[in-house]
Amino acid sequence: MRSPDIADPAARTAEAAAVDVREVEHVYGRGQAAVTALGPVSLTVPRGAFLVLVGASGCGKSTLLRLIAGFEPPTSGSVRIGGVEPVPGRGAGVVFQQPRLFPWKSVGGNVELALRYAGVPRQERLRRVPELLERVGLHDVAGRRIWQISGGQQQRVAIARALAADNPLLLLDEPFAALDALTRERLQEDLRQVSADTGRTSVFVTHSVDEAVFLGSRVVVLTRRPGRVALDVEVGLPRTGMEPDELRALPEYASLRATIGHAVRAAA
Template identity: 70%
Template sequence: MSSKTESRTESDSRRAEVGVDGSIRIDNVSHIYGKGTDRVTALGPVDLTVPPGEFLVLVGASGCGKSTLLRLIAGFEDATEGSVQVSGTSPTPGVTSGVVFQQPRLFPWKSVGGNVDLALKYAGVPKSARAGRRAQLLERVGLEGTQDRKIWEISGGQQQRVAIARALAAETSLLLLDEPFAALDALTRERLQEDVRQVSSELGRTNVFVTHSADEAVFLGSRIVVLTKRPGQVALDIGVDLPRTGVDADELRGSPEFAALRAEVGQAVKSAAAA
């Protein structure tokens, strides 16, 4: 058995022991910002059930509540109405999920390896085991041999890879990604999309990914939810019946099935934003 397979098997066993499966239950959730005349209903009501291992993509126009919903799932905020549960319990920031933001948010005074090591420390990984685990994580995101490099010495795309490695350091069963590739050039964005898709398939984690892009949604998701304009509600909820393994990325993007689904999602986003 390979080291990657052994690591995944051990992680799956630990999750099974504590009943942590990465499932999400969003029950009649609404969220309001501000008070009085500044009161704004940003989201809801929304009902969603996300089974373990699903790659859910939330897509919609700016201001539709995608990031708000992600923050509620992460436990950064509490819903004004309704309830959010992850693996059957209320979400706890930094415990129930790993999070990747639009900007890497790395510590510039630390090296690449130092940033990952800090995440491993907070994840409770013993100091003696961190070097090996760090090497595995950097290899998984294609950054072998960069552990001693300073953050300003690597590209924006590489910095986002470090952010993904850091989010994977805590072996949570849920990974949340809030427009992580929005600020990158098109080529780097496509390469990182392929990396995230591969990592998702290898680890079997539940993923929730926020984007404006219908193309990105179709390429990454096993399920796509389109939200209406504010207050965000579910306008479209569809499964993606496209192969997730054993297919060339360019071939997939060029297929008629991909083009048809991208057009359907794009039209749904436009209609939801205009409604």
């Protein structure tokens, strides 16, 4: 394969961006059974951004996330993470709708295992497990088994595990969808703070317009299948220094929520 031409502006953009998606289409099945789920879609995500993908069910949000994670290749077009093709398990931490934890291990054991898979030496693992659990508010349940903690706490473990490897990219596929409203709001606040603390690039999939505005530094609305970009908007709200209720009370917050909500309904 020919190396990207460094004189080519498109190649330079792909190398500089955390995520670069170019003219991507994805088709499931073959022949008469083929279904075009996505595309064409082009997106460039700068390092440190928190991109939220929002849209109706079946619009291709999760498909796009899987392509970025490298779980499957696009039918056409290209996906790059930091200028290279994505490899599953490398380059990005992934959090799913269900935590997918090991129930026979403790909370700390699940996080320690992620560090071990990342090649972190034992003594370093022992130091970092408490730090990661502290970051997601679970320092006091490290010794409990997974079945002994709540669903919200389990999702926090999944986030800590995704943060365990020093990947520059965090991918989250509707991680709070199955949780009650209060737990969901608390975890939104936690994730927003973790994002501010770590500076990692994040791509987050949701159906919720409010969640998109609260979490994102940028929101992309996808159309119904095949998913294409219907709206791409910078959020521009303060990322730190405000309480959640204060943030949601801003006129700019209400305006963005209305704009994005209208785009989601129009694109469905």
